[in-house]
Amino acid sequence: MSESTATSTFDTLDDLPPEQRVLVRLDLNSPIVDGEPQDNRRFERHAKTVRELAEAGHRVVLLAHQGRPGRDDFVSLSGHAEILASHLGRDVGFVADTYGTTAIDAIEGLGGGEILLLENTRMCDDELPEEDPETKAETEFVRALAPHFDAYVNDAYSAAHRSHxxxxxxxxxxxxxxxxxxxxxxxxxxxxxxxxxDGRVTMVVGGTKATDVIDVMNNLGTTVDDFLLGGIAGELFLRAAGHPVGFDLDPDADLYDSQWEANHAVVEAMLDECGDQITLATDLAYEDEDGERAEIDVDAIEEKDVSFLDVGTDTAEGYADVVRDSEAVFVKGALGVFEDERFSVGTVTVLEAIAETDCFSVVGGGDTSRAIGMYGMDEANFGHVSIAGGAYIRALTGQPLAGVEALKRD
Ligand SMILES: Nc1ncnc2c1ncn2[C@@H]1O[C@H](COP(=O)(O)OP(=O)(O)O)[C@@H](O)[C@H]1O
Ligand SMILES: O=C(OP(=O)(O)O)[C@H](O)COP(=O)(O)O
Incomplete structure (x- = not known):
């Protein structure tokens, strides 16, 4: 088994000299409700790094982004500082400035073990355009801040696919x-x-971002033995296999039709060329007239007149059997609308099967991983629950991440 470990790739906190002025990039990008950031795994995870640095007596200055300019989620990080402080049990100072004199004064006033969060990096013009590292290193943002620090720590794996x-x-x-x-x-x-x-490698593929996952599948055919399909991608594959499903019932909804247009040629080719690696649902679940979960065999569907919101129970159990027989399982996207308990069977049955076995497992995607806590599963029973979405997808297909490449030891 060949492996590229973090310690063979990067310098880590174990290599950091004492009493440093440390600039730390986190990814605190969060759902925003009524203008306020919502607590999530990213705070809890990054708190570990920040606590370690503060307890070691370093002066800790944090950089992070939130949302994108022009969107509702593009807000100040003041609320993020409070949530992070609640996870740390320590004060986190905040300044509404990133590299101006207010920020520099606050940085210079920091004592050992103290923590300061600077304002949303995307409020600086220099941050966003995707440019190469050399160009970014020449920006005023970097040139103004860097002289006030001894070291830079990047903890923001989930944003590392951006060359900011x-x-x-x-x-x-x-x-x-x-x-x-x-x-x-x-x-x-x-x-x-x-x-x-050495053993069977399985990938559970679902969710709503069919275009992303189909791209991943197309790049992983030689690594993954079995793809277990659900969600929107699953229905698109069923359509390609000749079943009358995989289109939008509501013309205003845009879950299926445009993704079918964009991907059907690839999906058809994959079924042709590596159909034996792809397992599709044999039954599907929907909401009946009484608001109850009902199921139908895929072969019995003559016409799609309901929305399919989960894989059926037989499919879920079949998928769980494959998981129990696997050496490694990777999950990208939920098999159904698990947020509604009636349609959580597929996602929960498969996640519970992963949790029961000692296979190597990674559950990725911000939305999908929420099912673990929501249905009382213990995160410790999974190999890794990733806080990354876009970065995880790229890593799965072996694509380099700009932020990771820049961090690698020379
Ligand atoms: N059949 C379906 N119809 C509508 N939404 C679905 C269906 N199956 C899964 N989903 C939704 O997919 C979401 C998770 O997938 P997605 O957002 O693509 O992935 P990620 O976990 O990477 O954020 C869940 O919130 C779930 O409700
Ligand atoms: O939340 C993030 O990405 P994700 O939703 O793919 O996990 C990162 O913070 C990157 O944010 P961006 O997609 O606005 O560059």
């Missing part, structure tokens, strides 16, 4: 280290590209 100043500029001008989240996410998420498994 705070992710790729600083590691060129400061000694750079991987934080604890970066280390664990890197090892788990690159495993499928870097590891060789």
């Amino acid at each position: 100043a705070s992710l790729v500029g600083f590691p060129l001008v400061l000694p750079a280290y991987a934080g604890r989240v970066m280390e664990t996410e890197y090892e788990a998420n690159t495993a499928i590209a870097a590891k060789e498994f």
Whole structure:
């Protein structure tokens, strides 16, 4: 089994000299409700890195982004500082500035073990355009902040697919280290590209972003033995296999039709060329006239006149059997609308099967991983629950991540 470990790839916090002024990039990008950030796994995970640095007596200055300019989720990080403080049990100072004099004064006033969060990096013009690291290192943002620090720590694996100043500029001008989240996410998420498994490798594919997962499947055919399909992608594959499903019933909804247009040629080719690796649902679940969960065999569907919201119980149990026989299982996307308990059977049956066995497992995607806590499963029973979505998908297909590449030891 060949493996690229974080410690063989990066300098880590274990290599950091004492009493440093440390600039730390986190990914605190969160759902925003009524203008307020919602607590989530990202805070809990990053708190571990921040606590370790503060307890070691370093002066800790945090950089993070929230949302995208022009969107409702593009807000200040002041609320994020409070949530992070609640996870740390320590004060987290905040300044509504990133590299101006207010920020620099606050940085210079920091004592050992103290923590300061700077304002949303995407409020700086230099942050966002995707440019190469050398260009980003030349920006005013990087040039103004870097001289106030001894070291840069990148903990933001889930944002590392972006070539933004705070992710790729600083590691060129400061000694750079991987934080604890970066280390664990890197090892788990690159495993499928870097590891060789002797036994069966299974990937559970569902959710709504069919275009993303179909691309992943198309790139992983030689690594993955069995793809178990559900969600929107599953229905698109059933359509390609000749079943009268996989289109939008409501013309205003856009879950199926445009993704079918974009992907049907690839899906048809995959069924042709590697159909024996792809398992499709044999039954599906829907809401009946009484509001109850009902199921139908796929072969009995003559016409789609209801929305299919989960795989059926037989399919779920068949998928769980495959999982129990696997050496490694990777999950991307839920098999049904698990947020509604009636349609959680597919997702929960498969996740519980993973939790019961000692296979190597990674559950990725911010939405899908929420099912673990929601249905009382213990995160400790999974190999890794990733806080990354886009970065996880790219890592699964072996694509390099700009922020990770910039951080690698020379
Ligand atoms: N048949 C379906 N119809 C509508 N939504 C579905 C269906 N199956 C799964 N989903 C939804 O997919 C979501 C998770 O997938 P997605 O957002 O693509 O992935 P991620 O976990 O990467 O954020 C869940 O919130 C679930 O409700
Ligand atoms: O939340 C993130 O990505 P994700 O939703 O793919 O996990 C990252 O913070 C990147 O954010 P972006 O997709 O606005 O660049």
